[in-house]
Amino acid sequence: MILMITMLTTVWQVSMVNGLQQKISIYDPDESIVRCRAPFPKTSLLKCDINSIRNESQHVRNEGVFLNTIYECLTIQINNFRARMTRLALSRSHSLTKTFATDCYDYYASGMNVTGPYNVSSSPYGIRQKTVWCEMSVDGGGWMVVQARLYTSQIFFNRLWRDYKLGFGVIGVENWFGLEDLYTWTNAQPYNLRIDLVDAEGRKAYVKYDQFFIEGEDDGYKLHVNGYSGTAGNAFGEEQESKRENSYGMKFSTVDRDNDNSERNCADDLEGGWWYNACTQAKLNSPFVMSENYKVGVKWLTWTKRPLTEVTMMIRPSKNILKTVSPNFLSKT
Template sequence: MLRFYFASNLQMELCDWLISSVGTFGLVCVCLYGEAAERILSLALAMKDSNPKCHRRRPRDCNDIPELCPSDVYTVYPRYSTGFDVYCEMKIDGGHWTVFQRRENGAVDFFRGWDDYKHGFGDIEHEFWLGNKQMHSLTAQGRYEMRIDLSDFDGNHAFAKYKDFKIGDASSKFKLTATGYNGTAGNSLAHHNSNAFSTKDMDNDNSKSNCATFYTGAWWFNSCTTSDLNGVYFNKTPDQNHDGVYWRTWKGNNYSLKHSLMMMRRIN
């Protein structure tokens, strides 16, 4: 095996890393000096930072991301899909969660129409909705579970976990299946199970009024709601306000939460 030889200790440390990675990345170490060595050093540093072992596959979802890879944005390829980016949460509750919703600071407007919720919007590393179409594509691959993590403005945390989670196709109006609850937040999705998704311009709920408009959100409304994590974000929870980011069985109707994280994971 040939080896890089560099002038500085830092470069020698990189050389050692390259040699240890030959089997993984198929690299060939060669002896270089001066400007040539500096150019190859820059390339090697870029390779090290990009963590190619974690990104080189064609994962179906975050289940297929290697065990020791970090939480990050990855491109996944569900069945019959050309691929799309998701955020993989690799630390919470065993990791390998595909995140499909996050609220954290109100930077993104969630009072949107049907097409936005169908295709997704926001910043995938911060506040976003993955897209109902993508969520269906993922859950159509097999059996999935869901986990929802919630935080209030006093540093308290709770979660809700569902053994069976599925989003129907467009013809079902992206119908929700969420059963088999356990957790600490209470089951505020029980009222919404088996309901179609509704937005301000697509009323699929079971109420005479448009729940999405009335509660300034978008959700699997029934008649109308015991939860809406896509409601208006308030930096300080208001009194007697029913259109915030809320989960009735944990904090009641009038408490708007600081943080929500919704994730799915395939059950092998």
């Protein structure tokens, strides 16, 4: 345990260039995927420990942001470590084949029913590996979390296009999966989408779609859903509907890339990236505001105007649906 803590606390090195804060991308050496960004002061990598991080934090303009970023990065490393330990245990017990798990359902089907971080791949051959959070206890298990929000967390969601494309946050706490990875996974096979909602009074509701995928970046990561069921109402809408608040068929928008149908920038007004139309009945990436004003806060307006305090979006393979359900899969069958 001491060795693990030492490894985690010596990963972060901070450099100052002409007295200005410099951001350095952190990569997982095994997976070559950007995990987070953190500001780093001028400290030797070998000498970087909790005390030196605390001492150097005085050089950072916003100490709260600095400490929160360190927390994010360390937590990600811990989750990666736990995921690798899980895979090692599985290998020793011979519960997996030599192929890679492509999603959380593969682990669930192999007998792993503990919610937590796991390593998955976009193909059985180990291409595009990623550490994800698997929810194994809800609605039959095997769900891969692609978005999580929690009122008590302080992770910032009003981000630029590149952040939403690559993903950000802390898995198991509050995070965004990444649009590019979401496109990769949902175009490899058909997926279900489930969204769990909790409001300020503790009431719970859910939304489920039998079909879910998004298009690629050249098409703005357009949203496609069909086959609604649940208790919160169909705020996304479906192909046959044409409401100006529905998200079906809409491109993703961020503060720096306005793809909505409104005269104003919905992502800027509502302070979070989303599949906005003009603007939306669902805004799950906005800041948490404890108000029943429909224009502010995290809301799913086909259910309630009450502010939401917890949101989880999850995907799971549609094992019982043929790949021909969507034109997106016709070329792959």
